[in-house]
Amino acid sequence: xxxxxxxxxxxxxxxxxxxxxxxxxxxxVAVVNEDFIAKVCKYLKNEKGFDHLSNLxxxxxxxxxxxxxxxxxxxxEKKQLIILKAxxxxxxxxxxxxxxxxxxxxxQRLPSISKIYPAADWHEREAFDLFGIIFEGHPNMKxxxxxxxxxxxxxxxxxxxxxxxxxIDWKLAMxxxxxxxxxxMGSINQKLEKMKxxxxxxx
Amino acid sequence: xxxxxxxxxxxxxxxxxxxxxxxxxxxxxxTFGTACCAIEMMAMASPRNDAExxxxxxxxxTPRHADVVIVAGTINEKMKPRLRRLYEQMPDPKxxxxxxxxxxxxxxxxxxxxxxxxxxxxxxxxxxxxxxxxRPENLLEALIQLQKLIKKxxxxxxxxxxxxx
Amino acid sequence: xxxxKIVELNMGPQHPSTHGVLRLMLKIKGDTIMDSxxxxxxxxxxxEKLHEKRHYMWCIPLTNRMDYVAALHSEHLFVQAVxxxxxxxxxxxxxxxxxxxxxLQRIASHLVAIGSYGLDLGQMTTWxxxxxxxxxxxxxxEEVTGGRLFHNExxxxxxxxxxxxxxTEKCLSMLTYLDKKWKDYGKFIENELFFKRTKGIGVVSKKxxxxxxxxxxxxxxxxxxxxxxxxxxxxxxxxxxxxxPVKDEGDSLAxxxxxxxxVVQSIRIVRQAIKNLPQGPTEGLRSLYFTKPVTPGEVYVxxxxxxxxxxxxxxxxxxxxxxxxxxxxxxxCNTALLPKIIVGxxxxxxxxIIGSLDPVFGEVDR
Numbered sequence: 001x002x003x004x005x006x007x008x009x010x011x012x013x014x015x016x017x018x019x020x021x022x023x024x025x026x027x028x029v030a031v032v033n034e035d036f037i038a039k040v041c042k043y044l045k046n047e048k049g050f051d052h053l054s055n056l057x058x059x060x061x062x063x064x065x066x067x068x069x070x071x072x073x074x075x076x077e078k079k080q081l082i083i084l085k086a087x088x089x090x091x092x093x094x095x096x097x098x099x100x101x102x103x104x105x106x107x108q109r110l111p112s113i114s115k116i117y118p119a120a121d122w123h124e125r126e127a128f129d130l131f132g133i134i135f136e137g138h139p140n141m142k143x144x145x146x147x148x149x150x151x152x153x154x155x156x157x158x159x160x161x162x163x164x165x166x167x168i169d170w171k172l173a174m175x176x177x178x179x180x181x182x183x184x185m186g187s188i189n190q191k192l193e194k195m196k197x198x199x200x201x202x203x
Numbered sequence: 204x205x206x207x208x209x210x211x212x213x214x215x216x217x218x219x220x221x222x223x224x225x226x227x228x229x230x231x232x233x234t235f236g237t238a239c240c241a242i243e244m245m246a247m248a249s250p251r252n253d254a255e256x257x258x259x260x261x262x263x264x265t266p267r268h269a270d271v272v273i274v275a276g277t278i279n280e281k282m283k284p285r286l287r288r289l290y291e292q293m294p295d296p297k298x299x300x301x302x303x304x305x306x307x308x309x310x311x312x313x314x315x316x317x318x319x320x321x322x323x324x325x326x327x328x329x330x331x332x333x334x335x336x337x338r339p340e341n342l343l344e345a346l347i348q349l350q351k352l353i354k355k356x357x358x359x360x361x362x363x364x365x366x367x368x
Numbered sequence: 369x370x371x372x373k374i375v376e377l378n379m380g381p382q383h384p385s386t387h388g389v390l391r392l393m394l395k396i397k398g399d400t401i402m403d404s405x406x407x408x409x410x411x412x413x414x415x416e417k418l419h420e421k422r423h424y425m426w427c428i429p430l431t432n433r434m435d436y437v438a439a440l441h442s443e444h445l446f447v448q449a450v451x452x453x454x455x456x457x458x459x460x461x462x463x464x465x466x467x468x469x470x471x472l473q474r475i476a477s478h479l480v481a482i483g484s485y486g487l488d489l490g491q492m493t494t495w496x497x498x499x500x501x502x503x504x505x506x507x508x509x510e511e512v513t514g515g516r517l518f519h520n521e522x523x524x525x526x527x528x529x530x531x532x533x534x535x536t537e538k539c540l541s542m543l544t545y546l547d548k549k550w551k552d553y554g555k556f557i558e559n560e561l562f563f564k565r566t567k568g569i570g571v572v573s574k575k576x577x578x579x580x581x582x583x584x585x586x587x588x589x590x591x592x593x594x595x596x597x598x599x600x601x602x603x604x605x606x607x608x609x610x611x612x613p614v615k616d617e618g619d620s621l622a623x624x625x626x627x628x629x630x631v632v633q634s635i636r637i638v639r640q641a642i643k644n645l646p647q648g649p650t651e652g653l654r655s656l657y658f659t660k661p662v663t664p665g666e667v668y669v670x671x672x673x674x675x676x677x678x679x680x681x682x683x684x685x686x687x688x689x690x691x692x693x694x695x696x697x698x699x700x701c702n703t704a705l706l707p708k709i710i711v712g713x714x715x716x717x718x719x720x721i722i723g724s725l726d727p728v729f730g731e732v733d734r
Contacts, residue, residue, distance in 0.1 A: 002452050003602035003669055051578055055668065057681050057694035070681065072668055076578075076592075079599050083668075119581025122704040130416075145409035145733060146317065147281045154316045155417055161316035162417060234384045238411055238730055239436035239517060241388075242480070249499035264384040282389065282410045285381055311429060314421065315414030336517055 008080040011048055015040065029083045037086050038111040038137075041071070045116055050075045050082060053113075056123040058131045062157040065090050067108055067133060086110060088133065112138040130155040220354075226270070226296065227350040228258045233269035235289065237276025240303040240336045244275045247339035259346060266292040271349070273342075274326070277305040279317045287325055298349060301328045302342060304335040311335065374402060377715075381410045385488045385719045388729030390703070392718070399714050404707045411733040419693040424450060424524075424662065427690065432518040434697065435731045438477035440469055441673040443522045446693070448602065449669045449682040450524055453662060461648040462526040463604045468539075468641045469512065469521070471634040475546075476505045477674035478627050478634075485624060485723040486557060489565050494557055501549070504542055511535060526649070536642050543635050550635075554628055566620040570709050570721040573618060580705040583698035584676020585630065586725055589623035591616045596672035607644075610637050620724035627726075661688050675699055675726060697731040 007028045015030060016023050019040065022033045032040050044050045055072040071084040088108045112135035114121045124135045125144040132153040135141065143150065154161050236244055248254045248261055263269035266289050278286060290299070301322055304310035309320035322328065329352065332345045379392040386392075389410035395403040415434060419427050431446045432439040444466060451458065458466075479498040486494025506516045512529055513519040521528050572582065577590040587594060595612045597605040613629035615622035664686035670679040676698025683692040702725045710718055 001602065001604070001606070002455070002457060003448065003600055005600055005668065005670070053581060054670070054677075055679055055681055055694070055696045057692075057696075059683055059692045072679075072681070076594060076599075081668075117581070118579055119701060119704070122700065143409075145412040147409070154414070159316075162314055162414065162421075233382075235382055237389055239433055242436060242517060246499065246503070249503070250496055251500065251503045277411065277413055279410070279412055281412070282381065285410075289382060311433065312413045312415075312418065314418055316417065317412055317414050338516070 005081045006079065008075070008078070008082045011044075011080075011082055014048075015043075018043070026085075029085050031085045031087065034086045034088055034110055037071075037084070038113055038116065040084065041073075041113045042116050044073060044082065048075070049077050052076055053117040053119045053123075054081070056120055056127070058127040058133055058155075060090075060131060060155065060157050062090070067131065069110060069127065069133065071113075108133045109136055110134070111136050114138055129153070132156070223354050227353040230257070230259045230346065230350070231263040231268060231270050232259065232261060233263050233266055233272045233289070233293070234261055235272055235274065235286075237278070237282065238305070240275035240305070243336040243339055244273060244302065244342065247342050252339040252343055254343060254346070257343070257347065257350070266290075267294065269293050269297075271298045271300060273300045273302055274306050274322055275302045277310065277312060278319045278322055279315075280319065281317075283319055283325065286322075290326055298329045298353075299326050300330045300332065300345060300349065302332045302345075303337060304333060307331050307333060372397065379718070386722055387484060387727055388732075390722075390727070390729065392707075394715070394718075396715065401710055401713055401715065401718075404710060406703060406707050408703065408729070408732055411729045413730075413734065415734045416693055416695065419690050421689065423688050424690065427693070428522070429518065429520050432520065433730055434695065434734055435477075435673065435675065435699075435728055436517060437480050437728055438473040438674040439518050440473045440521065441671065441678070442695075443519070444470060445669060445671045445673075445678055445680050445695075446682075447522045447524060448671070449667050449680050450662060452667045452669055453665055453682065453684060454524075456525050458525050459649050460604075460646050464641050464645050465527060465531060466522065467604055467608070468638055468645075469509065471637050471641075472505055472509065472539075474674045475631050475634050476502050478631050479505075481627060481723075481726045482557070482624070485726075488719045488723045489562060491557065491562070494553070497553060501546060504546075508535070508539060508542065511538075536645070539638070540642060543638060547632075547635055550628075550631060563621070565717075565720050566624065566724070569620045569713065569717050570724060571617070571619045572709060577618070580708065581701045582676075582705065583701050584673075585626040586623050586702060587676070588612065588614050589626045589724075590618040594677075596670050596677050600670060602669075602671065604641075608637055608640050620720050623724040661686055673698060675728065675731070676702070695734060697734070699727040699729070699731040703727045703732050 009028065012025050012028075012030045016025065019036065022036045023040070024031045050073040052074040053071070054074045055070070057070050059068045059070065061068055067088045067090050069086045069088070073082050073084070074080070088110065091108060110133060112120070112124055114124060114135070115137065121138075122144060124138055125140070125142065127133050128135065128141055129143045129145050130153055142148070146154070152159055152161060246252065248259075266272075272290060272293065274286070290297070301307055305312065305318075306322045309318055312318045313320055330345050330349050332342055334341055374395050374397050377394045377396055379386065379394060381389040381391045391407040391410070393405050393407070394401055413433070415430050418430055422430070428443055428446065431442040434442045479502045483495040483498030486492075486498070509519065510516050512531055512535065513521045514529070572586075572590050574591040577587050577592065582590070591614065593612060593614045596602075598612060610633045613626050613633065615626055662684045664684050666681070666683045668679060668681050670677055678698055679696040681692075681694045681696070682690060685691040706722065706725065710721055713721070
């Protein structure tokens, strides 16, 4: 059977009544205005019993020029899930180095929920490291996975740090000549450069 | 005079070969395992493929006691200076075995922004073991080949021809 | 006095007893730990970014390398997410076979955990025995899938290979052998020295465990009766009969005992699944979804992996490559609270605590 995580739609309606304009609902998801996310989470934890933070992830929506942070909260008593989303404006020039105690001023900011859900501590640091979203009120907003003096935020869609996945030319890679198959033992860098040169010569 | 010269040569030959024989039969690798290949390295030391009968004991927890470093696991930019420092802390003579596809040319992660494409850019490699991960029998065969290299005393340490070393 | 000065000690990325590349900066006074910080990222292999550059089928070998001790769990997680998006239900037989292979992987993962735990505390025999039993399981997996550690087996709507003839009898005889031996191993491991090193060490109270975000057998060792196979069942787990072991003390001994009992329950599940195995097709739509576009949308799926509750949040934009795949792994959440647990203990207790939380660093750093 396909797993069915039941979503608490009645809680979304109650949130809309209590907080008013701050929350809109898109299907099952409650879209929260970015400044009020901490208050909504505190209400959900203390009064509605959503005690388990399941996931906190960031998504880069480059076509709509926005970034999005998605929260999945689970209630162990009622076995229900609630999904919150917060949209932020996107600034492509936000490149933080942030390895000393300097203040990062950027457009993509959100209040941190690490005092309400301590489990969100490392999730928020990872979102800062890979996307550049600053969480205000976090005790230790530093890079987590990459080395401390890395410049840039790799998981953004317009970041060019990695090697592009070009289509492999299988004929060239097999290098069949007189029905012999050449097996490359050793470093692949020299072979790749050689292949590129030969392709250019061939053209 | 000729006999003394030949005697000298004989003694040098014997002791030289004795040292090589001793080094090859008591191989202590450094316990350095980063990722998935480390599990197959542990399986090589487990009872089914017993590495201890060849003299390979995983007792060198510190690089000061180690002979060989079997690099098992992807190396990325954060780990690279630490591995180089560990290699420089090992006393001579020392060897390097590159185990797995990640050390030969980046492996399945060669595309990534953080991954070193092969360790022979900063370490002199003696033996490459292909596979993802290589079977424990593969790795054992590679270590036996390295033992043969040591006995012949052809220390092929700088074969990769890297000018940094 | 010398013992009143605070000294900073580095427990570096290369260490024989941290289960992988973990760096702990400790502030110690004498032999007691006052404060510590954990640094990770020494195995960050950009798996989530590489997902965005490959077709869905080519992402499956990448997911294998996250939890490299029990690799089939992560594959199953990813493929379930795509099945939920496209609303494809796999056939009955393929679901039963998936459960058999998943539970065998869970036994293999717990064998590594318990074996390494014994080695860290000085019992080398435990390590040798656990790895000896693990070789039998790996041979069984190799007969089905072709690989010892990485399988690349689960496909959309089914599996790549069906079980070969005579496999179920071999599996059942292996399970009777393991069942007999497992109780003896339990009595052997728990001797006086083991109790002194693990009883009362690393106590996590019930409230703290939920607040700080613990997962898996560690959470069940602190008194919470939470298992994804019970509160959000997937695949055929609602038709199988098994118990969830829970202990109340919250120390390292409780966490180890939960893992020991989970092996017994996994053996029970595999026996039931083999008995109820239906006939039918197992082939998935492997040729179809090589470059076929997937319905746009987003989905969140959770699974009970060997180390705890794992989840994947998958966003698809209608093409044949994922737009964003975010993995929430249990070892990431468990390692985050390591600095909070070890405060007040001695240096020799760190090894006992890390082993009882059982992190695997392919999952932590991804």
